[in-house]
Amino acid sequence: MPTIFLTGFPGFLGSALVERLLDRSPQEVSITCLIQPRWRGLAEQKAYGLERQKASRLGRIHLVEGDITRPGLGLGEAYAQLQYDTQEVYHLAAVYDLSVKREFAFRVNVEGSRNVLDFAEGCNALARFQYVSTCYISGRYEGLFTESDLEKGQIFNNFYEETKYFAEVEVQRRMKAGLPVSIYRPGIVVGDSxxxxxxxxxxxxxxxxxxxxxxxxxxxxxxxxxxxxxxNIVPQDFVIEAIAHLSAQNTSLNKVYQLANPNxxxxxxxxxxxxxxxxxxxxxxxxxxxxxxxxxxxxxxxxxxxxxxxxxxxxxxxxxxxxxxxxx
Structure with missing residues (x-):
């Protein structure tokens, strides 16, 4: 069964994005969410609520336990079959804590992203790798930071920014090597507008x-x-609607989008x-x-x-x- 593979469920943005993906995708396409065992209860609750809102969503959210920091995403024998079924990857899972220790942030944000990229590269039917970064890979760069900017010699406020920067460097490296990618950099995400x-x-x-x-x-x-x-604060619904819209466009292939407030x-x-x-x-x-x-x-x-x-x-x-x- 063709599927969209997503990390970051049942998180704030991931849950809202799954709802949009269900409604825009053909009914035969499922959403496979990689979840950690400790979030199983909340994930099941979120999935149940989303599926029962519309008959067209029933039975289309699949939860698989794993860990982006482990080789093969901790999926064991299910890894190869999931690669075969996956048509699109959305990678949202990350540590967002500003006070996170560097070792843990590096393991999740950098090594975890590499593992998800490796998974995506083995998906023969992959149409796109959709990656959620952050505007704050800019660190404390002085002046205007554009969507084409990345490596500017910037210094960082914390290990969250630094490791998200290194993760996007790796995503862009794979993009230049041929992986079909779109990158989204939100500002500071707040609640629904x-x-x-x-x-x-x-x-x-x-x-x-x-x-x-x-x-x-x-x-x-x-x-x-x-x-x-x-x-630069941006509401959650703006970020989700932007990702849902842009990720469906052919013109968004291999582009970077800063989901920021222009004013x-x-x-x-x-x-x-x-x-x-x-x-x-x-x-x-x-x-x-x-x-x-x-x-x-x-x-x-x-x-x-x-x-x-x-x-x-x-x-x-x-x-x-x-x-x-x-x-x-």
């Missing part, structure tokens, strides 16, 4: 929680000129949005970056009380902007 639904309350949500835990007048530490730096809000504008959403009058208090990060790191319970990590601070003084001509 219509419902607000999200699976994780990290990143910008930490600022919202911090403000909501204060009285009607809230203090907000800021760093530097808040009108100078931007925060992102400045830090100052974002604080104003948060103030309105939380109904707080926000008083910005300027701090040097070194003091802000030191306070979060060394003052007892500072990160627990604020919900803001030292890693997140860098994204409010981010020197990079992103073009998205291919996407638009």
């Amino acid at each position: 219509k419902t607000g639904q999200t699976q994780k309350y990290d990143g910008p949500y930490a600022i919202l929680r911090f403000l909501m835990n204060q009285l009607s007048v809230a203090v907000m530490p800021v760093i530097g000129d808040t009108s100078r730096y931007t925060v 992102p809000p400045s830090v100052a504008e974002l604080i104003d949005l948060f103030a309105g959403a939380t109904k707080r009058w926000v008083l910005p208090v300027s701090l040097p970056k070194v003091i802000a990060k030191s306070a979060l790191e060394y003052v007892p319970y500072a990160q627990d009380l604020t919900g803001i990590t030292t890693d997140a601070v860098e994204y409010f003084t981010h020197p990079t902007t992103y073009s998205c001509e291919n996407t638009l």
Whole structure:
């Protein structure tokens, strides 16, 4: 039975993408999701809910237990048959934690991607390898980072960025060697633009929680000129609809798409949005970056009380902007 192979289910983006793929694919095409055994219960629950929304989806989500960090994806004897059946690969699985240790991030994001690429290269009927990267492979590159940019001598804020960069370097190397590829680089993904639904309350949500835990007048530490730096947040539904649409186009073959906001809000504008959403009058208090990060790191319970990590601070003084001509 022909199938689409997907990693990253039952994650935030993976679950939403499976729904779109089911509805756009012929009924004889299944979606095979590689899952870790510890996520079996949640994956079954998500798959059950998706399949029962429409009769045309029934019986089309197949869950197979494995691990992208293991040779052969941990699939054993099922590996060869799955390669034979696979027409398309969507690789979303990754470690997204900004504070992740390098060894673990490298094993999942780099070695894991190599293993999925190896799987894809053995699929004789493969039409496309669809890879979800991130805009932040740019690291702290100063200036405009385009969809054709990759190796720019950039330095990285954390091991998440670094290992996603190395993973995309490998994906682009295979693309140049002949593998049919499309690459998608989202900005900072937040909840659905219509419902607000999200699976994780990290990143910008930490600022919202911090403000909501204060009285009607809230203090907000800021760093530097808040009108100078931007925060490139994009809603989940935009990212999913963009991937679902672009991945179906012949013209998207061997292209990179930055799924970014072409006019992102400045830090100052974002604080104003948060103030309105939380109904707080926000008083910005300027701090040097070194003091802000030191306070979060060394003052007892500072990160627990604020919900803001030292890693997140860098994204409010981010020197990079992103073009998205291919996407638009």
